[in-house]
Amino acid sequence: MTFDKAYCEELGGNVTAYKARREFFAQNDLDFKFSFFCPDENCNVELTGVNIYAIGKVKHKPHFRTKKNCSHSYDCSIVEELDKEAKSIDKGSTTAASHGQKSNKYPDEFILKRPKKENQNKSEQSDDDDFDIEPREKIKSTTTTTTDAKPHKTSYLENVVDSYEDMNEQERKEAYITLNAQRRSYHSTFKKIQYFQDGENFIFYGEIEPIKVYGDNYSITFKDRVWIDNKPYPVNMYITDDLISNYRLSRLFRESIDTLAKQGSNSKDARCYFVGSYPEVKEIQRKEGNIFTVYEVVISNLDHLVIKFEK
Structure with a gap:
């Protein structure tokens, strides 16, 4: 089972794989590794970071997966959401766990300039502070329709590029993303240099x-x-x-x-x-x-x- 986000003890919240990757390469300890767990605050199953510490081209974009021989709690909201998504995509499927995959949603907005956050200790923080860290809590149930889904924003170009390369040509024409207030398909947003x-x-x-x-x-x-x-x-x-x-x-x-x-x-x-x-x-x-x-x-x-x- 794979996930876009995980709870990170060291960072103190739920983070995307891209946030974890950036934080890893921002520190100097080459042997240091993060500890990841299920984003649901009531589920403490341990997760593994995949391609978070890699350099160069990798087969799959950075993500998290459940460690082998580990199971989520019976009332884990993450598993419930994956189960709902799997059933909405394929009426013949049983559970998300049977597929072992999460239906990933591609970013639909790229933030070119990250907003600075104010802090009690400093007048403003760096552009790459805790902007992408969310509190750990039980995930609220959402609808499965695309129009009602929560927007997936990112300020990491690598995330958008990985999504583009992960798509086939038809998906690039059907998936939309906002860049500088202009909304277009991925196909139209990416332009060959010539x-x-x-x-x-x-x-x-x-x-x-x-x-x-x-x-x-x-x-x-x-x-x-x-x-x-x-x-x-x-x-x-x-x-x-x-x-x-x-x-x-x-x-x-x-x-x-x-x-x-x-x-x-x-x-x-x-x-x-x-x-x-x-x-x-x-x-x-x-x-x-x-x-x-x-x-x-x-x-x-x-x-x-x-x-x-x-x-």
């Missing part, structure tokens, strides 16, 4: 060339060129050491990009997603004196950049 001139309010993506390393800095170039005035131009981005060092998840990002850079031309299907930035024309003068024109993406927030690849 079509960036269609507008700014998209999640851009594309396969990338082998990453080039310049000291502690990195250069990323998309394989597909953009055609402007019947001429092809490359689209790239330059990730500086300062930007990475000041990032809360610098260990995760640096380990990921170093792993990919070392693969060089052996990397398979490496692709990059970004949001909140837009390619701008840039002219570079070479040593020979001629001018080289590129379109550069200036990334100021690494939360808005996701790189996927196979290890």
